[in-house]
Amino acid sequence: MDTNVRTVSRWENGQATPSPTYRERLCLLFEKNARELGILPDSAEKSVEAETPRAAPLFQSKILKHTPLLVDPQIPDITERASSLLGRETLLAQVKHRLLHNNRAALTALNGLPGVGKTALAVALATDQEIQARFRDGILWVGLGPRPNVHALLTRWCMLLTIPHSLAANANDREELGKALHTVIRSRRMLLVIDDAWILEDALAFQVGGGQCAHLLTTRQPQLAYAFAQDGTFLVPELNEADGLSLLARFIPQMVEQDPEGARALVQSVGSLPLALVLMGKYLATQTHSKQPYQLQDVLSTLHRTELHLREHKPLSDEPLTEEQANPLPFSPLYAAVAMSVQQLSPQARHVLSTLTIFPPKPNNFSEEAALTVSQADVETLDELWDIGLLESNRPGRYMLHQVVASYARTQSIDSESQRRFVSYMLHYLLEHVHNYEMLEPELKNIYAAFDTSLALGMQQEMVQSITSLVTIMRTQGLYNQADQYLRSALQAALEIADPSGQIVILRDLATFAELRGDYTQVLQYARRALSLARQHQLFADLSGILTLLGCGFFHCGKHQAASTSFTEGLRLARQEENYQRASILLAYLSRIARYQGQYAQAEIYAQEGLVLARQTDSQETLSQLLLSLAALSIRRGNYDQAEQHALEGLVLARRLGQHEQLGILLSTLGCVATHQGNYALAEGYFQEGLTLTRRAGRLAQVCDLLTNAGVLAIKRAEYAQAERYLDEGLQLARQLKLSPLLPFLLMCFGQVEGLLRKFNQALAYLQEGLEIARQLGATWLICDILINQGEVYLKNQQLDNASKAFHLAITADAGKEHDLRWTAIALYGLSRIAALQGNRAEAYRLGRESLNLASALPADRSEEIKRWQQSFSEQEDILYDAPSIES
Template sequence: MKPNQRLRRERELRGWSQSRVAQELGTDPATVSRWERGLSFPYPFFRERLCELFGKNAEELGLVQETPTTLPVEESLALPAIDSELSPVLPISPDPILDPTIPLLSAIDGSLIGRDDLLQHIRDQLSDTTRGPAFVALNGLPGVGKTSLAVALAHDPSLQQTFSDGILWAGLGPHPEVLEHLSRWGAFLHVDEASLSNKESCESWAQAIRFAIGQRCILIVIDDVWQIEDALSCQIGGPNCAFLLTTRFPHIALHFAAGNTTPVHELAENDGLALLARLAPHVVQDETESALELVRSVGGLPLALTLIGKYLRIQSYGRQPRRINAALTRLRDARERLQISEPRSLIDRHTSLTPESRVSLQAIIEVSDALLDLPARTGLRSLSVFPAKPNSFSEEAALAVMALSQEVLDTLSDAGLLESNGPSRYTLHQTIADYARVLLEDSEVYTRFVQYFISYLEEHTQDYSLLDQESRNTHIALELAHTRQMHDTFLRGVKASSPYLFVRGRYSEAEKYFSTALELALSLQRLSDATVFLRDLGRIAHTRGNYLQAETYYQRGLQLARQQQDELAISRLLTHLGTIMHRRGLFSESIAYLEDGMLHARHTGDQEQLSYILLGLAQAHGSLDHHKQAEEYAWESLEIAHSLGNGEHLADVLHRLGTLIYERGDYEQALGLLFESLDQASLIAHREKMCHILNNIGCVLGELGDFPQAERYFQEAQELAQQINAQEILCTILGNLGYVANECGEYEKAEPFLREGLALASKIGHSVSICECLESLGTLARNRRDYTQAEKYYQEGLVRARLMNNKRSIISMLTGLGATMTACLRFEDAEHYLEEGLALARDIHRPHQLCNLLYEYGKLEDCRQQPQRARVYFQEMLTMPAIGEEVMARARYGLARTAALEGDYTAAHQLGNISATFFAQQHHRLSKEARLWLDSLPLSQEEKASEY
């Protein structure tokens, strides 16, 4: 084809752009450009519009195609003989067909948001005619945008070029006029109506149209199909045609297109907000959170968002806050959202509705609802009590709540109202659920829902993966049990949900339930239940680091348990009180509570409770550095835990035992136990336990000098602790992150961690963590050579440690003070602090702390120019069993400096290089210092000889 200079000249004479012409015609600038360049020819519909627009006839605009009077030989020989009596077809027009009943693209909505990938996928399917006609089907919920996609594709320039002979459209709906569509198509194809054997027969029209299409490339769109027979009546066309069907019924889509069936899903949250912003930009700009809430309230359904957006655009045109807020308030009500509507023009009516109907969510869904039988309609309303998508529910739960047969679920699925969500699981879209819930009248449905899921909680108390799947359903069941005053059921449900809520770290949700249940239990004089809820509230307060509040809950629970003479409850509460005393640094009080609890546990014979108490005693005695006794308790607890086969409890025992063994310096065995504990905790996804275990693994790796790996474990623990708001362990983790950064010489990174950890530990009264943060802050100040500030931190920590009688913290503070005094050249003070710390460390058998003291003592003797005495301390470090590479590297570094003092530069270089290499690999804070020191040394005899 040649370029159409006439069309271009007429446009330019008027000073119009291609965009202006496209806008007037209802197409796009790219199509106008192709007409002018002669790449394509306007369909008759657009040719008439062009003539009207420019006031010229087709010839004056260059819109008349020249057709050959004779066909090439090959083509003429290929034509079949035409029997005028059999064929009602007139000579074929060369003009492409563009069905004028194709809905126009919306002038407001513009291109479809969030559908680019889907549109391209459908284009590819339709264009693939290598194996004959392409059959493509779109199915999805009412209002999900199937017709909009079909309209966009019908106007798509690339598809118009692919199907160069035209596009036919049939909008069917529940009561289609198939004959009307076929006769219209016949007119476009110049079918002689008079020659039809029966012009009132769809079959006669179909045969004639099929013959008229022949080898043409035509796209046939069959929109809003409700019966497969109607779609098949429109399935006419030759081998070069393609068919695009849209329907809300999955079985129709599958029957029509088989593997080329594409489900159309609702919009993602961001795309839904973008659609709302296009329609009501001021509302989204000024009330973003409210707009996002609306997107969620309709589950991203495009029709709902379009109706809401147009309504908000009208209500916000003057940007009056009062009117906008009133509109938003109205839209928060499901009934109002369902009834928001808009009128349609006579030629743009929705095929599922009658001509006089306004388009609304209610009207669109009502059409499907009206076709259901009574059981299916009843079942749909019953299922609306389930939380909407993305929540899902099992077939078993659905049948129990509906009290109907499985056939109802099949009917609802076939109707496109109930979606599958995996084997034997279903989900309801938010708008469908809203519609059905508004019409629900049977209150017994709520009772069946509550009873089913409370029983489910009781049957699967520790089946955490199953409870994860039903989490939203059980939450709603508890809420309904409370609001509907099903008191006994509510109390049962709260007790049954307790293990799951703790394992998943859902403390805020748990606290709300336990507080409500406690108040109810006390009012009903259900003292046994009240004791349980007091204990669980204490556990939450404990986890959050609020020890005084936790103690109050436990003491109240203990009082009630003693009133009822419930020995098992007494034992459990005494165990919790012992743990709280331990956290507060009151180790003797902790042991007293635990030993009292053990008496009650042995009397009841509850082995799991006995194992927990033994574990608590191991922890308390370990803090008092009674290592042998602590490990005996821990091993006994582990033996019981293995016999019980309780993974959650086993994780606790392995963790505590691993920590005790780590504290006495057996790092390899400790890591084995801790990783085994982590495996057990991970199996049940117990996030709080995982926090503690990950933190302790990081501690072991830190003492081994593997700081990068230690930091990774601390970071993972920090992320988990923040997710569940576990403040007690979080302050410890923050202190450890600061410690690692400090050891790596990253002082700017360390300080925020330490200050945040100290603030949190002070807030919750975690004495041990306070001391740890003070020690690290003192070390940070000392590394920065701010010795005055360092001494203040250490002295404050020492006072707190002595008050707790926590010997480990005392040793740490004395070590820091000794190092600080050495740096200040206050050697006598340094010796005083180090001597006290050394005696204490030897007494409680703390290898790592002992090595730290020996290292600082060696440095002190070096500063005093006493290399022989210094060597004794550094050599002793190397004799310690399983002390780790980091300690050995520091010992060798100390020996290297001692050798240099004695003039043995060969040994100094040799030992110094080994240490410096390790420090560099581990990003240790001593890395730079060691390298500078080595560079300052005189050459050894060997190095001097090598220069010659």
């Protein structure tokens, strides 16, 4: 908006109204008129309708107007259970009072043993009318568990809050999504419930509300509860004896009345845990002689024997214990109660229960359709499990298994056919709904579990068929490393079943993820294998895509001619296939190579042609890349206003589309423009935002680029120690990643700062290494730039012959290219200073005039510098070798 944070804050708080210029910019950004944005002065209210036409909203913010209560559909439907609130009235009132009357952002945590009813309390609070009236903008719910996919769960909240999927799903780290959520939630009154947290870092990722919000956490770990809420921590204890008896009496009233001592002993034996009492109550209610008093003594003896048996035999599977299985221990009273309930099931129901443990346990849930398909059971069998208390309902049509129930049921073997049905059902569901995130989101954990099961069962065909759809989802969730592991496994499966088509697709995806990570050596390896297979088997579908990846790998490894060949062939195929979106991408890459080689006119031809194709095909994702190319070209030509215009347009587009892979490059470009314009504070802001974004996303190549440009900025500000730090880190990264195009520029910048610090030997060593690499790459602009900097270092060190040689080489390097006028002007300026130092003032004046005549090719500040030199060199000899260094 070309303003500052304070001004925007005043707009938001109603302390000021945007001026007409800013109103126009805001309307353009949000694609709404001023009345809809609430930024119209009272005096202009009547004439606003025509100010900005109504358009489809870019960002459906609910900050500016009241909206109906949003109640998260993921809130479990458990409030009607017998055990839900019995004995919790006082605790419920205390927590409710804190939520209703805390004037700051309330942080509240409930902790207690498994099965004690923490989730039930949270549900009761989330569905309470007074709570919903207090938090009138909505209630959000998330269930974590031991290994949550935090990114996917945050993305779901984004979807609920109508943050566009393209923006939310492409964010590659939890902090980035958290910021997006906080921006939307900030001024609202919302309750955010974080259920079943196991790791503090996961819980804190969902602490995204503003000052009017409250956060309610449930966890079995007291230390986690305290770390999250401190003075807002509440212990959910086991029921007292009286409440335990009341709960038991809801299932077996006559037995409790006839044998109160036996009932009391049973309550004590299970530690008054609500879940255990519900299981035991339902167990007794189903016994044929349940009205006989001695049955309580019998069930108590059975419970003790079962617990003892579990202690001695520990009937666990041979597989290593997961966190869910290991907590609680298999000889606890609750575990024994589960065992007794399972034993009274029919054989069919027992089999179905063990089969359902294929699905990850609570807080995950699964659909009734999936349960019936995988278990090959009928609804009546699911009802039997529900009636006995072993199967829970999450909401209508969806079920879940408590972690303790799942832990015991896993001790029974699961037949491989059930596992295969699970894999087939979930992966088919993935393929059917791959473009419908709303349908996929509830099943993501089940889908990942299915793919893991397919790996264990060796279901190669299913793996190969589903892998591209699976990694598409994983890419949107930022799970790059996990996607890479899955792709490697799928590639092995494709090799085993001799599926060349599948191998090509997987190799292409592996190359894509390698590019996202900045591992260009692997990009080349995978793309070459894919290309070889495609040609060997004459499978030419998406060959232009493989050539695009191959060219990208070549370019970043410094093999520009090979990159140009790949891109050109890919462009020919894309045009032949009438894939104009791909053609526009390839033209963007070809423009980049031409620009790097100093062929600016050709670079612009490519970029403009690509821009036309991108607009014709409405390929907005490619537009930001092409705008970036045009911005870089404008920088090379010294047209910084035009560069800024292109880069800002690209940045707005990338943010709107959620192109986080482009944002780092665009921020770096805008930082360079601001540096050239002398707006160092703005440049620093761009670079720091870019570094934060790219570091979190693990895009090391972009981190390296931003470190380099931040180092250049530090040089401009004479912060040489900071420049050395930035450039040293960047140089190490560039060497590690073998980023050949960036390495010589980094070495040149390092040489420049060392020269300014009078470390001449180190400076010349860096510049010479950079010059050799630039010559290998054929990067004319870099060769000239490094030679100019070498001349400057020699000049400062009074090595005038070497300085003269460097400047002359810069003039003659690849003569005839359009950018040579710039380097010639700068080199002549250097030679003029050398002549003056040698006492040849006439020659100095002549060279200075030649430099000034060519200075129109330079930025205004540079031509002014040469003009001042021409006017003053005869009067101020001290500036002959201490003149400001030339911008690169």
